[in-house]
Amino acid sequence: MQSPYRELKERALAANLEIPRRGLAIYTFGNVSAFDPGRGVLAIKPSGVAYDVLGVDDMVVLDLEGRILEGTLRPSSDTNTHLVLYRHFKGVGGIAHTHSTYASGWAQAGEPLPLLGTTHADHLAADVPCTEVMSVAAVQGDYETETGNQILAAISDPLVVPMVLVAGHGPFTWGESPEKAVYHAAVLEEIARMAFVARTLNSEAPRLPEHLVRKHYERKHGKGAYYGQK
Secondary structure: OOOOOHHHHHHHHHHHHHHHHOOOOOOOOOEEEEEEOOOOEEEEOEOOOOHHHOOHHHOEEEEOOOOEEEOOOOEOOOHHHHHHHHHHOOOOOEEEEOOOHHHHHHHHHOOOEOOOOHHHHOOOOOOEOEOOOOOHHHHHOOHHHHHHHHHHHHOOOOOOOOEEEEOOOEEEEEEOOHHHHHHHHHHHHHHHHHHHHHHHHOOOOOOOOHHHHHHHHHHHHOOOOOOOOO
């Protein structure tokens, strides 16, 4: 008898396999989850399993309380972070966590990613926020849940700002689907690399002027958007 979660697990697997394909993590680093809001369940990568041996039956299905509904492997160690975000981020259907080099570099520097160019503005009209460094008490508690709480504190509208840097750790991204979450992870890495190059060449490189920010953001996301095909 086929699993009732088969399609969700297939989408989770495909999204996870995009992480090494896009060069967003090595070995077993990173994870993606796929969420079914109608049933209130998510499928996520198992902890510590290499991407090149992952199969659809390895995906772990849980409800929003963290109860395992299907799967024999232990879910990602970041599962509680995903759970916190799904409980609070309405309209989100996928979450990705990577250790991509440039985005993680900004996170380790504890710096928001500044909006320096139009590629960044094409995707969001704000700096990518960076959380506070986690306190000793938070680390000694439920670390992954506290990571989720830190992200909540840094993000006011997850549908407008679909990415964050967790200080000292790395990036989390999300979207209306797991595919979009990984897309945002790849975009974040690219704009982080561009910003690094810009600030290396000119440490005083300024924020993109607001009229250019609005133009590039609105032509893709505004009411009169005209980028792409209808």
